[in-house]
Amino acid sequence: xxxxxxxxxxxxxxxxxxxxxxxxxxxxxxxxxxxxxxxxxxxxxxxxxxxxxxxxxxxxxxxxxxxxxxxxxxxxxxxxxxxxxxxxxxxxxxxxxxxxxxxxxxxxxxxxxxxxxxxxxxxxxxxxxxxxxxxxxxxxxxxxxxxxxxxxxxxxxxxxxxxxxxxxxxxxxxxxxxxxxxxxxxxxxxxxxxxxxxxxxxxxxxxxxxxxxxxxxxxxxxxxxxxxxxxxxxxxxxxxxxxxxxxxxxxxxxxxxxxxxxxxxxxxxxxxxxxxxxxxxxxxxxxxxxxxxxxxxxxxxxxxxxxxxxxxxxxxxxxxxxxxxxxxxxxxxxxxxxxxxxxxxxxxxxxxxxxxxxxxxxxxxxxxxxxxxxxxxxxxxxxxxxxxxxxxxxxxxxxxxxxxxxxxxxxxxxxxxxxxxxxxx
Amino acid sequence: xxxxxxxxxxxxxxxxxxxxxxxxxxxxxxxxxxxxxxxxxxxxxxxxxxxxxxxxxxxxxxxxxxxxxxxxxxxxxxxxxxxxxxxxxxxxxxxxxxxxxxxxxxxxxxxxxxxxxxxxxxxxxxxxxxxxxxxxxxxxxxxxxxxxxxxxxxxxxxxxxxxxxxxxxxxxxxxxxxxxxxxxxxxxxxxxxxxxxxxxxxxxxxxxxxxxxxx
Numbered sequence: 001x002x003x004x005x006x007x008x009x010x011x012x013x014x015x016x017x018x019x020x021x022x023x024x025x026x027x028x029x030x031x032x033x034x035x036x037x038x039x040x041x042x043x044x045x046x047x048x049x050x051x052x053x054x055x056x057x058x059x060x061x062x063x064x065x066x067x068x069x070x071x072x073x074x075x076x077x078x079x080x081x082x083x084x085x086x087x088x089x090x091x092x093x094x095x096x097x098x099x100x101x102x103x104x105x106x107x108x109x110x111x112x113x114x115x116x117x118x119x120x121x122x123x124x125x126x127x128x129x130x131x132x133x134x135x136x137x138x139x140x141x142x143x144x145x146x147x148x149x150x151x152x153x154x155x156x157x158x159x160x161x162x163x164x165x166x167x168x169x170x171x172x173x174x175x176x177x178x179x180x181x182x183x184x185x186x187x188x189x190x191x192x193x194x195x196x197x198x199x200x201x202x203x204x205x206x207x208x209x210x211x212x213x214x215x216x217x218x219x220x221x222x223x224x225x226x227x228x229x230x231x232x233x234x235x236x237x238x239x240x241x242x243x244x245x246x247x248x249x250x251x252x253x254x255x256x257x258x259x260x261x262x263x264x265x266x267x268x269x270x271x272x273x274x275x276x277x278x279x280x281x282x283x284x285x286x287x288x289x290x291x292x293x294x295x296x297x298x299x300x301x302x303x304x305x306x307x308x309x310x311x312x313x314x315x316x317x318x319x320x321x322x323x324x325x326x327x328x329x330x331x332x333x334x335x336x337x338x339x340x341x342x343x344x345x346x347x348x349x350x351x352x353x354x355x356x357x358x359x360x361x362x363x364x365x366x367x368x369x370x371x372x373x374x375x376x377x378x379x380x381x382x383x384x385x386x387x388x389x390x391x392x393x394x395x396x397x398x399x400x401x402x403x404x405x406x407x408x409x410x411x412x413x414x415x416x417x418x419x420x421x422x423x424x425x
Numbered sequence: 426x427x428x429x430x431x432x433x434x435x436x437x438x439x440x441x442x443x444x445x446x447x448x449x450x451x452x453x454x455x456x457x458x459x460x461x462x463x464x465x466x467x468x469x470x471x472x473x474x475x476x477x478x479x480x481x482x483x484x485x486x487x488x489x490x491x492x493x494x495x496x497x498x499x500x501x502x503x504x505x506x507x508x509x510x511x512x513x514x515x516x517x518x519x520x521x522x523x524x525x526x527x528x529x530x531x532x533x534x535x536x537x538x539x540x541x542x543x544x545x546x547x548x549x550x551x552x553x554x555x556x557x558x559x560x561x562x563x564x565x566x567x568x569x570x571x572x573x574x575x576x577x578x579x580x581x582x583x584x585x586x587x588x589x590x591x592x593x594x595x596x597x598x599x600x601x602x603x604x605x606x607x608x609x610x611x612x613x614x615x616x617x618x619x620x621x622x623x624x625x626x627x628x629x630x631x632x633x634x635x636x637x638x639x640x
Binding site: 263279 | 513594634
């Protein structure tokens with residue numbers, strides 16, 4: 001056994017050295033050299049021998065322990081580390097699974113208590129009740145620790161550098177939410193493990209209280225009542241911790257989510273504007289405000305010029321073609337008839353790409369006209385069509401992206417053994 | 426409601442500013458304090474005059490134009506575009522866009538690089554030179570109360586939330602997202618299969634032509 005007084009005296013005596021070291025040990029282990037440097041930095045007037053003797057005493061008292069398989073590296077004894085963390089209010093967030101495991105154990109203990117009572121084994125009953133009580137205290141301790149750790153998580157997120165991206169700044173918050181708060185919500189739910197475990201233990205304890213009235217006392221009623229009260233305290237404490245966690249972390253999580261939404265929204269809007277112009281952003285969502293110049297009258301000379309222009313307003317003359325004048329230059333082509341186009345299309349079968357053929361036929365054709373012919377010819381029943389991959393086509397005015405068709409006549413199709421499916425839309 | 430005009434000591438400047446499209450925020454402490462102290466009175470008075478005063482809980486006031494007559498103007502589009510660009514630019518640099526646009530600042534010296542990087546987008550808003558960027562966007566922002574000019578920087582004010590809201594609503598606009606995720610640079614030509622009316626009309630037209638040709 002380690003002499004408690006000596007350990008406590010060493011901790012008290014060397015607190016000024018141990019406290020700064022705790023932060024380093026929170027991050028990982030330290031080599032003997034690093035330890036010596038750290039101690040020398042905090043105790044400037046000490047000789048190397050003094051430092052060696054301090055380190056020796058820590059190792060002797062099991063305050064410092066060598067890292068497994070690395071005898072030159074040291075860490076704080078886990079028990080001492082926890083104790084120092086408790087003193088320093090430095091809490092590490094535990095796992096929700098730990099609480100769940102404790103609760104499962106509580107349920108099992110309730111079963112053992114029931115068994116001990118059934119066989120009227122007062123000694124075992126008292127032992128199991130003590131175990132239950134200690135386990136509940138463990139859960140309470142853990143919840144208190146976790147609550148402090150959650151406060152620290154929120155504080156770190158709030159006080160970290162505003163210039164670093166929010167995603168990084170709130171990474172710990174988001175991870176804590178996913179790994180602790182969300183499972184805790186499930187755990188403390190009405191049908192979650194927490195409530196079920198508590199209910200089971202409560203039923204056993206209450207039944208035992210009433211049975212003891214009838215069958216005689218195996219253990220003191222006070223003990224049962226105390227355990228019952230502690231169970232209820234644990235339940236309230238879990239709900240409070242969860243509520244506190246939500247209050248602390250939810251706003252930060254929402255802020256991070258909102259940040260993501262804003263960034264994504266801006267990227268989406270820019271992509272839409274790149275493709276379709278400024279009007280692509282939904283008008284309904286745009287802010288509306290009076291234009292600053294709407295009440296601006298302008299200088300006297302501007303008003304004068306405006307009135308002058310109004311007074312001398314003349315509409316532009318409209319020019320109409322005259323029947324007696326001969327039209328110079330190329331005569332406009334008459335539009336092709338459906339019959340004509342169908343015949344030309346039939347003659348060109350099999351056609352590997354309808355749109356390419358149309359562009360070759362009508363190099364000067366308008367986009368709307370070409371698209372009309374594309375639509376009309378691709379639906380013609382006398383042709384069999386086969387959908388092609390999407391690609392871009394340059395009309396005279398536009399770039400059109402569509403999935404064109406290869407056209408075949410019915411008889412060609414019958415002979416062809418193509419594996420590609422036909423799309424008859 | 427009983428209105429005591431003597432209480433509304435800043436009525437004239439408040440109305441003048443709001444009517445111009447200005448957003449009153451804490452940067453104008455006197456006007457802002459008046460509006461927040463007598464919010465209901467101002468709102469009632471302006472409503473009676475046909476103006477809707479919006480009191481945004483994020484700390485600013487503005488007039489919303491009559492929706493029946495108002496149209497989204499070029500300025501709004503330009504400023505929205507600028508906001509999108511700033512958000513993306515800052516996010517690209519690993520900076521926090523919300524921290525900058527909600528009370529933070531942007532150096533004037535960052536503007537030329539921004540213009541260069543997003544030239545294709547600025548062109549759509551008819552902004553091609555640094556002078557035009559200052560004139561058509563930054564000056565408008567300060568005129569409307571979205572930003573304030575300080576030596577060497579532009580500081581963004583709470584009304585910028587109106588544009589951040591646009592980002593959020595765009596993000597929630599599934600139609601827009603869906604149209605972007607398709608690879609079409611143009612809206613699809615009229616070949617829609619589920620449009621029964623068009624389909625039927627075309628079938629009728631084809632049948633008519635067929636009859637005509639057979640005849």
